Amino acid sequence: MPDSGIDREIGREQEYVAALYARLDALRGEAAGRLAAAGDRESAGVWQAEVARLDAVEEGLCFGRLDMDDGRRVYIGRLGVFRSGDGEPLLLDWRVPVARAFYTATAAAPEGVRRRRRITTRGRTVVALDDELLDRDGALDDGLVGEAALLAAVTVERTGRMHDIVTTLQAEQDRIIRHEPGGVLVVQGGPGTGKTAVALHRVAYLLYTRPHLRTRGVLVVGPSRIFLDYIGQVLPGLGENSVVTATIGDLRPDVEISRVDPPGIAELKGEAVMAERLAAAVRSKVRTPDQPVYVGFEQQVLRLDPGDCGRALRKAGRAGLPHNQARLVFQREIVEVLTRRLIEEMEAVVLTGTGEAIDGGSPDGRLGEADLRALAAAGVVIEQDERDDGPRTLLDETDRAGLRDSMLADTGIRTVLDALWPPLTPERVVSDLLGERADGWSAADVPLLDEAASLIGRSAGRATFGHVVVDEAQELSEMDWRMLMRRCPTRSMTLVGDLAQTGNPAGTASWDRVLRPHVRDRWRLARLTVNYRTPSEIMAVTADLLAAHHPGTPPPRSVRSTGEPPWRIGTSRADLVTTVADLATAHADGQLGIIASSPLIEPLAAALSLANPPDLTGKVVLLTAGQAKGLEFDSVLIADPAGILGAAPHGHNDLYVAMTRATRRLGVVHPGPPPAELAALRELVGCDWS
Numbered sequence: 001m002p003d004s005g006i007d008r009e010i011g012r013e014q015e016y017v018a019a020l021y022a023r024l025d026a027l028r029g030e031a032a033g034r035l036a037a038a039g040d041r042e043s044a045g046v047w048q049a050e051v052a053r054l055d056a057v058e059e060g061l062c063f064g065r066l067d068m069d070d071g072r073r074v075y076i077g078r079l080g081v082f083r084s085g086d087g088e089p090l091l092l093d094w095r096v097p098v099a100r101a102f103y104t105a106t107a108a109a110p111e112g113v114r115r116r117r118r119i120t121t122r123g124r125t126v127v128a129l130d131d132e133l134l135d136r137d138g139a140l141d142d143g144l145v146g147e148a149a150l151l152a153a154v155t156v157e158r159t160g161r162m163h164d165i166v167t168t169l170q171a172e173q174d175r176i177i178r179h180e181p182g183g184v185l186v187v188q189g190g191p192g193t194g195k196t197a198v199a200l201h202r203v204a205y206l207l208y209t210r211p212h213l214r215t216r217g218v219l220v221v222g223p224s225r226i227f228l229d230y231i232g233q234v235l236p237g238l239g240e241n242s243v244v245t246a247t248i249g250d251l252r253p254d255v256e257i258s259r260v261d262p263p264g265i266a267e268l269k270g271e272a273v274m275a276e277r278l279a280a281a282v283r284s285k286v287r288t289p290d291q292p293v294y295v296g297f298e299q300q301v302l303r304l305d306p307g308d309c310g311r312a313l314r315k316a317g318r319a320g321l322p323h324n325q326a327r328l329v330f331q332r333e334i335v336e337v338l339t340r341r342l343i344e345e346m347e348a349v350v351l352t353g354t355g356e357a358i359d360g361g362s363p364d365g366r367l368g369e370a371d372l373r374a375l376a377a378a379g380v381v382i383e384q385d386e387r388d389d390g391p392r393t394l395l396d397e398t399d400r401a402g403l404r405d406s407m408l409a410d411t412g413i414r415t416v417l418d419a420l421w422p423p424l425t426p427e428r429v430v431s432d433l434l435g436e437r438a439d440g441w442s443a444a445d446v447p448l449l450d451e452a453a454s455l456i457g458r459s460a461g462r463a464t465f466g467h468v469v470v471d472e473a474q475e476l477s478e479m480d481w482r483m484l485m486r487r488c489p490t491r492s493m494t495l496v497g498d499l500a501q502t503g504n505p506a507g508t509a510s511w512d513r514v515l516r517p518h519v520r521d522r523w524r525l526a527r528l529t530v531n532y533r534t535p536s537e538i539m540a541v542t543a544d545l546l547a548a549h550h551p552g553t554p555p556p557r558s559v560r561s562t563g564e565p566p567w568r569i570g571t572s573r574a575d576l577v578t579t580v581a582d583l584a585t586a587h588a589d590g591q592l593g594i595i596a597s598s599p600l601i602e603p604l605a606a607a608l609s610l611a612n613p614p615d616l617t618g619k620v621v622l623l624t625a626g627q628a629k630g631l632e633f634d635s636v637l638i639a640d641p642a643g644i645l646g647a648a649p650h651g652h653n654d655l656y657v658a659m660t661r662a663t664r665r666l667g668v669v670h671p672g673p674p675p676a677e678l679a680a681l682r683e684l685v686g687c688d689w690s
């Protein structure tokens with residue numbers, strides 16, 4: 001189109017977009033008015049959310065237009081806007097079915113679309129239009145939709161905060177986002193394939209199409225607080241503010257994580273067998289005596305036989321309740337036995353009308369002092385003139401209930417009951433099992449405490465969710481999965497991850513292995529194959545690492561090349577910090593992430609005056625490979641790759657994570673010879689990032 005034609009077209013779209021913003025402003029005014037007039041907290045909450053939703057869509061309100069074969073024309077944007085009066089749709093929400101073709105139509109399968117137009121706005125001004133005609137015969141189809149806009153989006157400078165990709169979602173991503181919500185959907189994909197982005201857009205899609213999830217709740221689990229901060233703006237930017245985000249540790253806010261487990265221990269604590277051990281530990285606290293137990297109550301001595309205890313234990317066990325609740329059943333049973341015994345004793349001394357003692361009662365035919373005291377303790381007062389009445393049942397049901405309550409409140413009886421079936425706390429169960437002093441908990445203890453809480457019945461009131469999303473799902477241990485499944489009774493889940501990036505030794509190498517115990521084979525696998533982050537030059541140098549440790553895992557196809565091959569610089573251990581610091585100081589273009597082995601973090605933070613824990617919005621961000629999980633930077637400098645490789649059993653995966661965080665440039669500084677996996681990298685003598 002000649003320039004004047006483009007300008008005219010932009011002008012026309014500007015008019016349309018201006019009308020949309022005018023309507024949006026009117027809706028905002030209306031919502032603000034309703035909020036101000038709201039009479040109760042509930043309606044204030046509703047209008048508050050509506051105001052936030054309308055505010056969130058200011059940037060990029062309208063980003064597309066579809067011209068259909070049948071002459072219809074629809075505009076697509078961040079939310080649905082309707083004309084006042086006749087309710088005619090002016091803008092379609094990207095989540096409605098008609099809008100789907102915006103993401104999936106191709107020249108080969110145009111889905112009734114003649115033209116797809118991308119509308120780029122800055123503020124409220126239309127600045128560019130990008131048209132694709134889909135009805136041309138033989139048009140090239142490389143699988144990418146709106147390539148120019150996509151490439152513009154993926155090359156933009158990073159800020160330390162993730163943004164939504166609603167304007168450039170690709171077809172393979174859209175399919176996952178709109179996948180039906182029931183059951184477990186696993187999204188496996190290499191680095192940079194958009195797993196996080198897709199998971200978050202899926203949440204927005206599900207909340208829009210299944211409004212009941214707003215009340216049931218949606219939980220997004222991420223690997224760290226740093227990561228949750230990184231993604232924190234995406235859902236609000238899509239108008240969704242109602243989602244709970246948490247790390248696995250946050251699922252038990254009452255547990256303070258204050259220590260790190262030694263190597264190997266976290267792995268053991270994460271194994272599913274720990275659940276059996278905890279259950280056995282809880283069971284072992286319940287004891288059947290092998291001798292009769294004598295219980296004193298108000299100067300009466302009552303006998304409990306092992307058989308009595310066994311019967312009560314079995315009855316409590318059959319109730320199928322958690323330990324502390326089943327304990328109450330057990331106590332009731334035992335107290336019932338004791339009450340019966342006591343009444344037998346008492347009724348043995350009741351007199352007949354002629355003054356005879358029945359049942360071999362006392363020869364003088366009177367209630368003994370001890371009997372009277374026991375009865376008085378139970379609140380049963382026998383008047384003087386009643387004591388010699390004839391044969392009768394001494395205690396009615398109210399008296400018996402009073403007697404049972406007194407027994408339950410009696411410290412002596414409670415001590416006996418607690419010795420047989422003690423009350424438990426999760427902390428005690430876990431520390432007894434681990435044989436550790438409870439001087440603080442580690443992250444791997446959290447699911448153990450949660451398991452123990454559910455075994456003993458201390459999990460009432462824990463939040464559950466209608467849908468759960470887990471990012472970096474490969475990091476969860478078997479015990480973490482158990483804890484998470486308890487938060488999602490419907491088993492409606494979206495799990496995204498990459499088995500080649502597992503860093504946690506207790507994490508997984510098989511989706512089937514971790515999911516089968518919970519959902520058998522009722523889970524679906526979807527794959528993402530295109531890497532939008534990492535250029536082909538960087539992916540090429542990770543090939544050896546991937547092939548060595550994950551043979552058979554195809555690397556994702558990079559969507560672009562930069563012409564900037566990654567490099568490495570050798571140095572001595574003594575010069576390592578200075579070399580890295582010099583390179584960081586020389587870096588000027590965009591955001592730099594320095595990913596270092598753990599022992600280097602402190603000296604580097606000191607040398608470069610960098611925040612530790614990291615500040616993701618800084619020009620230079622310093623972090624470990626574990627902390628870098630899920631994040632990205634314009635440039636990445638890896639310091640001490642051998643240190644990262646050797647620090648953990650899955651060090652190769654950690655190095656793979658570190659190498660795939662860059663959108664443009666990757667440099668490696670290694671003390672001594674480079675690890676074999678990186679030997680093929682171009683070696684530089686000095687570097688200024690140019």
Ligand SMILES: Nc1ncnc2c1ncn2[C@@H]1O[C@H](COP(=O)(O)OP(=O)(O)OP(=O)(O)O)[C@@H](O)[C@H]1O
Nearest residue numbers: 153165168169170191192193194195196197532630
């Ligand atoms: N369709 C898209 N349009 C624009 N940008 C995209 C698209 N898909 C992904 N991206 C961008 O690519 C980058 C990587 O996406 P994301 O972090 O979701 O990948 P990931 O698969 O979770 O990566 P990793 O496993 O390495 O953490 C992000 O900057 C994201 O915004």
